[in-house]
Amino acid sequence: MTIIEGKENNSNTFNHTKKQKTIKPLVFYGSATIIILLAFWTIFYPKASENLIGVVEGGIVDNLGWYYILTTTFVLIFVISIAFGKTGNIKMGSDDSTPRYNMFSWAAMLFAAGIGTDILFYSASAPVSHYLFPPAGQGETSEAARQAVIWALFHYGITGWALYMLMGLALGLFAFRYELPLSIRSMLYPIFGKRVKGVTGDTIEIAAVLGTIFGIAASLGIGVLQLNYGLNIIFDIPIGLSAQIGLIVVAILIACASTFSGVDAGIRRLSQLNVFIAIGLVLYVLIAGQTQFLLNALVQNIGDYVSKFPSMTLATFAYGEASEWLSQWTLFFWAWWVAWAPFVGLFLARISRGRTIRQFVMGTIIIPFIFTLLLFSVFGNSALSVVMDGNSSFGNTAANNPESGFYMLLEQFPGATITIAVATFLGLMFFVTSADSASLVMSNFTSNVASTYGDGPPWLRIFWAVAIGFLTLSLLALGGLTALQYATIIIGLPFSVVLYLIMFSLHRVLKHDRL
DSSP, rough: OOOSGGOSSSGGGGGSOOOOOOOOOHHHHHHHHHHHHHHHHHHHHHHHHHHHHHHHHHHHHHHHHHHHHHHHHHHHHHHHHHHHSSSTOOOOSSTTOOOOOOOHHHHHHHHHHOOHHHHHHHHHHHHHHHHHOOOSSSSSSHHHHHHHHHHHHHTTTHHHHHHHHHHHHHHHHHISSSSOOOOGGGGGGHHGGGGGGGGHHHHHHHHHHHHHHHHHHHHHHHHHHHHHHHHHHHHHOOSSSHHHHHHHHHHHHHHHHHTTTHHHHHHHHHHHHHHHHHHHHHHHHHHHSSSHHHHHHHHHHHHHHHHHHHHHHOOOOOTSSOOHHHIIIIIIIHHEEEHHHHHHHHHHHHTTOBBBBBHHHHHHHHHHHHHHHHHHHHHIIIHHHHHHHHHHHHHHHHHHHHHHHHHHHTSSTHHHHHHHHHHHHHHHHHHHHHHHHHHHHHHHHHHHOOOOOOOOHHHHHHHHHHHHHHHHHHHHHHHHHHHHHHHHHHHHHHHHHHHHHHHHHHHHTTTTTOO
């Protein structure tokens, strides 16, 4: 279908010459230079970089926290409105296109896109932390316990997924329905026209690449911390930077090796295996633990989430003293979701061709949320019950060293040696899959791929695998989890502006394309 400037809106619109360059020069060299310089700066000038990052992050939290919260709310309202309005039946493809994957395969891949090592990292530690140190009210009370899982679920719930939906919808519609390349700049063609071929488009894509790579670095850094702790329990590997460097090197080597082994099917199958293992762990804790309490808590968590969602969505704690909590939790997560949106959005677009906007939004809201609800409710409430039963040591350790929380929870159940080994294997698979797919997506963002389902050249994927590992290492060496959180909040800010441009662009094109 062609509705953008008549017949000109096909992939040839973006071709400068008959033979395109392999890479997008300004996007690749610009983003790569910035990332490498930042990584070296943090390594060779740790004190100066730590101070500057802290000052900038503090300024954003103090002055622009409301902006992050308002932006995510606008995106959620926008995607729901176009899904349930007159545009809901528009397909991500031509009118006669059909889905490439059946419902089961599509649902399984949505699961896979929505989980990673970080969700295990926070599944036990976040509820415990919110119980001991809630954003408002007294800690260690029944009310604090009731709200603890809800806050953890909120940070992984539909608000963040709305950011993925927006990017997935825009990429899918402009690539499959309006026949433009599957790239960030294509989504802004209705606003800037052919200028997206030049510096305007390059600048936008540099912002997307920078935001994405820092979001990926945050996830890999969290994965490294958790895996290091798990390997310490199983093999007595020391916890520290040396082991973490080793884990990053392993991930880079696997990501580089996969460039020659037909990775697409492998990543998809491995991601689905990860989901089934995670579900198995959830069922084990549910059955081996306080089953009746966990089922009661699950039902109440659903009711509390639905009833309190509007106020939580716009909670800036303007009248309280929760600025530090807001920085460590809500603002970090929203910036993290913003940074990951191009990454996951590209994956969602590629698996959703032929589905309507309404099908896409409904599936992306419901399917991952059900899994997240089960995981946080079972693991989170199980961890809370341990603390509420008097194990204060468990609570303090899980809150202050979150990488330990999930493993400490598994130690409370029979067969801990086996479940911890399974959890560590699961974390390793999530970690490797994330590094592998991250290098693939980054190469696509910085190159001119031959087709909608094409990928960047192998050498470019190897470069980005190394760059991602280098950046992750530099942030871990700088300040561990805190540095990862601060850097994510800072780098997500520029790309958040692009989200508004994408919403305006989609609104402009969809109003002319209603069925």
